[in-house]
Amino acid sequence: MTTTIFGPGELVRARGREWVVLPGSGEEILNLRPIAGGERDVQVVSRSLEIDGVESATFQLPDPDRVGPQDEALLLRDAFQMSLRRGAGPFRSAGRIGFNPRSYQLVPLMMGLKLDVVRLLIADDVGIGKTIEAGLIARELYDRGEIESFSVLCPPHLVKQWADQMRDKFHFPAVAVTPSSAARLERELPMNDSIFRAYPFTVVSLDYVKSDARRDHYAEFCPELSIVDEAHTCVSSEDSHQRYRLVDRIAAKTDRHMLLLTATPHSGDDMAYGKLLALLDPDFRGLVSDAGRWSPELRDKLAERYVQRRRVDIEAWNEAGAFPKHEVSVPDATYRLTGDYETFLELALDYCTTVVEKAGTDERKQRLAFWGTLALMRCIGSSPAAALHALRTRSANLGDDPDVSAVLDQVDADAEVNDLTPSLVDDPDLAALISLAEGLVARPGKDPKVACLIQRLKPLIAEGFKPIIFCRYIATAKWVGAALAKEFKSHRVEVVTGELPSDDRKAIVDDMAADQLRILVATDCLSEGIDLQELFDAVVHYDLSWNPTRHQQRNGRVDRFGQLSAVVRSLLVYGENNPVDGAVLEVILRKAEKIQKATGVPVPLPDDDRKVTEAVMKALLLRRRAVREGRGSQLSLNFDDVAAVKDMEQKWLDAAAREKANLTIFAQRSLKPEDVRPEWERTKGILGDQDLVETFVRRGLAKLNVPVVRFDGGLRLDSGKLPSEVVDRMETAITGPIQLLTRGGTRDHLHRSHPLVSALADLLIERSLDTFGRDYPSTLPRAGAWTTSAVSRLTTVLLLRIRHQIASQSERGLLLAEETDALAFEGASDFPNLLGQEASALLGALATQETSLVAKQREVRTALARLDRWQGAIGERALRRSEILVEDHRRIRQAVRGKGRIDVTPVLPADIIGLFVLMPELD
Template identity: 55%
Template structure:
């Protein structure tokens, strides 16, 4: 009986297991050993074999028995590495912990056609720019072309990138921020930089852009760099100027591979867009968009899709994204007397702190951050306000301050923990803590209003996602 095998099928022939490759013609098999390379490929005719060629079978293991953790981890890795993909065009396919969507492979194909990868991925929010950049990185690593990399991103995205690289691509990267750099550098030889010791890094842009660090990073920077939120690096105010100087210095190395990610490449500022394109090729900064030759050159380095492009095209992604219901404005709700009194008490306290702030720049900045952080927490929930007040009352400001804002930071929105209030502990502060504790135990009018909105949606079968500014909320 003739057995037809498709590329990627596992086959047993000549006493061993093989992976079927695309055959040169019907009736002939092209096989690569399961544990071999493409150089070990053989062509055989099943009709001429002494032993029948059949589908490979792997018997189930014996009943599990207690063992050490290392063996369990080895089994888990073996299950994750899907050898059935071994005949595919991408060497990284077996290293992925997910199944990429078809459209997410487009940037990877574009990157493999470039002699030096310089890409601007400007896909819409939610399409998967992190996935697309990670696919390029993983493929080049598995081809042996990249042995070190850095991801540059705003401080509030550092931990998210570390987790994505670990969980989806099996890459263990370290976070480099103002709060972790000193610990990572401790004990290193004088001649060794942090980036020599740790080849896989996710670096806070606001930490590394400082004048005293920028030049050192440029000398030690790996030859593969991913820049997240790239549009935030090309503005004209001081913080973004520092970021742009950092990136333009890296881009001057013609052999450095760079993948930049942004959902908003052009915000209407022609100068900022030109600066962004100059990171791909300096000549792009002065090119005419009406020139067809320029657009053709740029198309090799720029990929931009909206959700409607994915769902209305021939990608087979009709169910890729949920339908979005938009509503103008917010939903009002009425504060209870206790919640209103608490907000007014916190506001009065913050006015007093600002009024008594010193004249030094650091004192004024901490007063501003403290009042802003506390009022945002109060507006989020009593639980978030209580967490911020307790952090200060417990004298945790020194530990939390590096997470409130990265050194040299200019993004006051990059906060997802409940920051310390940064005020001196006094009876008024302790009274606010007690008031917040009482409110946490009472019904929250904002939560009640949210439940009223979500209940009919859930009854219709929706699976809503609720975003909160602070973890305690």
Template identity: 55%
Template sequence: MADNGIAFSPGDLVRARGREWIVLPGADPDVMRLRPLSGSEEDVQKLAPGLEFEPVVSASFAPPDGATFGPSEAALLLKDSLRLSLRRGAGPFRGIGRIGFEPRAYQLVPLLMALKLDVVRLLIADDVGIGKTIEAGLILRELYDRGEIDGATVLCPPHLVEQWVTELESKFAIQAAAVTASSAGRLERDLPSGESVFRAYPFTVVSLDFIKSPQRRNEFLARAQEFVIVDEAHACVARGDARHRRFDLLRGLAANDDRHLVMLTATPHSGDEQGYWNLLSLLHPDFGRLGEVSPDERQRLRVRLAAHFVQRRRIDIDAWKSQKGTFPKHERLEEDYRLDGRHEAFLFEVLDYCAEIVERKGEDARRQRLAFWGTLALMRCVASSPAAALKALRTRAQLDAPEDEAEAIAEAVFDSEADDRPDDDVEPAADIGDPALERLIETATVLAAEPERDPKLKALVKDLEPLLNKGFSPVVFCRYIATAETVARALSKRFRGWEVMSITGELPPDERRARIDLLGKNDKRILVATDCLSEGINLQESFDAVVHYDLSWNPTRHQQREGRVDRFSQRSPEVRSVLMYGANNPVDGAVLQVILRKADTIRKETGVAVPMPGDERSLTEALMKAVLLRRREVRQATFFDIGLMDEAKRIDRAWTDAAENEKKSRTVFAQNTLRPDEVLRRLRFSGQVDKLRLAGRERSQRWA
């Protein structure tokens, strides 16, 4: 700030000591960093306005003299030279000239926050589809072009590795090596003995699965680059042994006070209170104590945290008038169907069987718990399709599974927030060696052989017809592989003029991407997929509608599915999502009324997606157990009646309290002081917007 009270920003032109200077980043309120307008990096000076004889003032060039004439070529040359002179060393951003797209103003806010920190420690928790990959990449590109880092590593789940490699190259002109279990051997064969793959390549995208072994983890900690991006960071701090090891890894990275660390997640507070504090502690150990300090100390910590934490929802972005039209209009529909005849009878035969398992008394509590989870998995498969139910009934369950495997089973059944394996779309094992299952297997075999008679599949065809007639290109999301394959075959027969393709977790990530690109070349296309595509692969280029064929027991999964098409850079002005549910299926009724609609109500009231509070697994487990034990009552009950159950009321109260706490916690955020329109003004002043637009035309138009 100058002595006359004027605040200058990086990139501003000022006059001091009889000459013009450009204000550089890195200044504090009492000392300015300046570079002469025609000087180089060697000429950078620090200046204290309060000690100057003459005040530091804004500088400007005199308007052109109308009496002076010359050729237009000379005027254009002067214009270009002035722009280049202003860009060099100031910008205010150095990396802008190397990116292949035009970012929105709000996407520059995390970059501005990062440039105010000596060591970048940021948690970017923007909503799905806003562009966290863009925001992290801008920080990486800027620090690299400033010479502050020599390389960087992206840590992410295995299914996101190829996506990150593609994004870095196409948008930021950064070629990164993919380090996975399948590629590491090839990369290491070309290296001198003793050299680490983590240092040999300046830019790497590393699969979290690859470094889960102690040897690899220790090697990575010893050789990690000075800049690390962690995607899906919430999956590294949740409960479970695997997540505990990942948290130890991140804690080891954060222990280096000079290391830049940028963490990305759409769900920082995923219902796991301790996991949330663990995540914040990676920014600074003090932030991990927010849940245990006095109110006054908590407020002081929150003010400090605001400089490291950016979290914006769609409602925040829409508040900026200059950002209107950034996202498409989203119309959400609910469509019900009714099971009838043998399909309805089969559903309630399974529910009766599952209720018997719940009511059984056993001495081995652990085996009883695993058997109960198996019954819940069977319920989900039956609700999905007869083909999925048959596959589950024919797969032997392991009632003596070790604890880590048991944990994985539970996460898959409940679609837990901690479940970072969306590729896990295989039908769960439901065969616990009970002779009573033979009758269920016989029925499932008959029903699976006649998919054209399935009322749910008929309802899907009915729901798709208006979408296709209006020109939408839908993605139909299924929970299990057998369901997705059955649906794809049926739709191929029904919609002869459309190209229909299925993608499941059985395909490696590169083949999934290839299939999507191939399908996108068809004017009429339908994609049937499992949740292997609910994260990581952006589908907005070729698709603009989502059908939830199977309900997830976790509302965040629905948000992720819809976020594949409802995101920044969607070309269609409108996207649609259709949620299908069984009107006479009490399990669907409980999930829809108690979980999904409650989550949607909170999102509409607060503008914030609040995960199910506390131990969401135990709450859902109690709800489903109540539905099973009272199945005869809820068979004829309305969804409203299910909402009156004590277990449903308990979830409602806990969730409402969590929503209130979330609203209070969002009152202090550093991005509230950074106006996107001011960012654009700075860019336009230095001519960088024109440069961005030119680059955007010449390079890829795909934005994350």
């Protein structure tokens, strides 16, 4: 006996109901989705174990005895369109993306789809959306069947953010793999199994997997797509570097897809830059940073794999509104230390100068003296609380070198920010400073720096801005938070520091969404890893960083894609008579600003910042000695004669020039958003745009008697009013008030794959198709008839759901695509007079004269009787839609070696999900 083999999209009957066969089915094992259900209801069926067997099925026609009004016809149409997850447009992933990407964010996806093996270096500016761009590529490759798994390698403090983004925006159940989670995950697996084989989607801490003990295991089971975040940290001048050995091992498998993400592809090290490019292709290893000297062939080859854009580039490409306008508050917030505060600073400077002088010519003593004095001066400049904490903290081992991470502002992708106050060497001469610090801490209301902050915050808040204040040390953040809570009593003021676990930090930030008046005080533990653009729109640099990249990261938490405000503000706070602040401004921040303005490129500080810091501190203390001796002014600082500073500035300028040259070559050779936008609009036409999503939610909730309040920019409802049938279908549990944004942002954004939209569509479809659900008040009839002036002759509109089988040379097995369509037939004609959107739009034309139920049922029965004659036209339409789908895919792919070859076949007959008769008005 021959066993019927069912292909994707075909209908079968098993277990007393109808199902759609999904990809991955074989002769014996079938992946099935109920015809009246969603993706959450998928079942795996063994045909040999089914008592009643599995047989072919047909789609049930609309019931002529159940006719409904026009508004229910429209809701039925929209519910089926909202339910599409396996889109038939140029981008098959669009139905599973939980946000509306900008056109420029689709450019890396288009570039990747033109390659046999997708290997890209995405080097866009901070805040443009590299995570989104990588996620779009992963989602599309997966939905095309080109990969079955992927892994993200990232610094440990970014693991949770990546896992959340993959789940919330791309509907991948990504598993976080860290030292703390790996043991638990392994305990749940059979012996000798691997996390990376058992879980297809993983976000892996570089700290966990880079070690010699784990690197080989990970490389053995590394999935088909590897995404490497902060890729510049994985290349160094030494091949023994653990991270480099890991990614180099992964890249050695030439058919593995790889996405390398970094905002700083070149940090001044030509060797590291060449190694980074070589991860894309070994031919790039010998390339030097001067791209103008490369051969045209290599330059063209790299241009296909290299995308680097600044915000100014994107805004010039007609992407107005993609980012907020960044306004730097002028003038800066400056304060002057007077009285005991000035005395405290002067005494500290004298102490530091004496310590350095006592060190003599002994290099080790000099090093300890420089770093110890810098630590003290940084704390004093930060706050009296930080100064007192440092003065009371003694080094555990006086022979150890100081912990420079507590002094410098190193941007280390491997480690959490160190926001602890540094320890100082035990010294009896500190007693006077401790006494003064205790007096200042006892009078918090007198702090001139805090007073300056409050003075500048008041007008900022009055304009409606919601600020985040960044501090260097935990003690300072608490000091500032207490002062602001006392001053701004109507605001919610929270303090987030590295003392809290990362989950607790995010929980505090998320909880502030309920408060319209909010102020956040944080250390740099929030300058990476948690996006703040939907809750805050102003950044105050309460403590100046010695690293301009840190300032860019702080600003980038709010000044980025998804910011809801049209304008963001940033503000610098510093002491006008504090020489340390003056040195930071002159040597670091102002030079960084000058370089960026001259080149248009934010270039990181050269790697020898430790040497520069020592030199600057030494110059400061020499200046202090000259001031004490009456040979100079405290504020007349000149670092032009400091060799380390001059050397650093030259390296900085050289790196900026190289970066600008590369941008000139590669940014202009990549695809432009205008090349992508028509394709994305075509996809949205199939799946439904934002207005349709909002309309569907309002109509659907009204059908379920759930009250909805419209406000400027969104919808608001009470989750407690949702029927249990909707709540049970939601992938993510939602409690309390729901505020859904229909424009901009990503937090609770009302997109077509939002849990509420998906659950609502699935429920309405299930009840409309399930014969057992016809008694529910919310059941939508699949037939209707009404009178309208939009037609001059009796017209029948058929709503169709067409499934397509897709086979291509590059993809595994047959895939399934689904779309809704419509045909309109005038009178008894065998051929439709309107197709697609034009036919569907007829259903929205205003219904006029009332018609009796008997007349409506009669017209529906007459139309149903014509279906046999219309099947030829329906089949031809399905074939044409398949041809258009082939054209879409070939146009998008355009790749070499037959990559664009694709065959699409409609699964016939198409489902007739609705039949509606439009009658002309009587004269």
